[in-house]
Amino acid sequence: MARARQERAEITRQAILDGAAIAFDDSGFEGTSLSDVVKHAGVTKGALYFHFPSKQALARTLMDEQFQVSEHLPAIEDPGLQTVIDLTHQMAHGLRTNVRIRAGIRLVIEFGSFTSPDPTPxxxxxxTCRNCLAPAQRVGDIHPALDVDALSALLGSVRRIMVGARV
Structure with missing residues (x-):
């Protein structure tokens, strides 16, 4: 009985996140009300508040989700150049196909600004790039004279541009 209740609660939580993502992707943080979220999620405000104490907490959860693309990196035995290529492709694909990723990225941009973005993401x-590229350089996949830190920063900038353009 308790397991069924937990499963229903998780289904409701995911529906709320999906509804919030649609609303935030369409209208941004300021343009989205909790009424918009519950309408898109098909839940009550009580259910929303059971899972998320505020609109900010809901937005923070979506912002944090965008980094799931690299969550399996520690399990990769030999991260390298191909890992960075694959992660970049996954992020680009997610921007096109996953409203939760798009909403999370839009929220990151809105909570910072284009001139002063939150640097944490x-x-x-x-x-992540540095942790893949350094081993790639050690095995000869990247020229030894290349500055891996600078390349990682460049890839971070490309990601920021890709996110800003919402590929």
Whole structure:
């Protein structure tokens, strides 16, 4: 009985995140009301507040989800150049096909600004690239004279541009 209740709660939570993503992707943070979220999610405001204490908490959850693309990186035995290529392709594909990724990225941009974005998501992406490219350089997949830190920062900038353009 408790397991069924937990499963229903998770289904409701995911519906809320899906509804919020649609609303935030369409109208941004300021243009979205909690009424918009519950309408898109097909839940009550009570259900929304059970799972998320505020619109900000809901937005933060969606912003954090965009980095799931690299969550399996520690499980990759030999991360390298191909890993960075694959992650970049996954991010581009997600921007085109996953409203939750698009909404999360839009929210990151809105909570920062184009001139002063929150560096945390980009720093995480740069670290991910560096953690893949350094081993690639050690095995000879990347020229030894190439500055892996600079290349990682460049890829972080490309990601920021890709996100801003919403591929």
């Amino acid at each position: 980009y720093d995480a992406w740069i670290d």
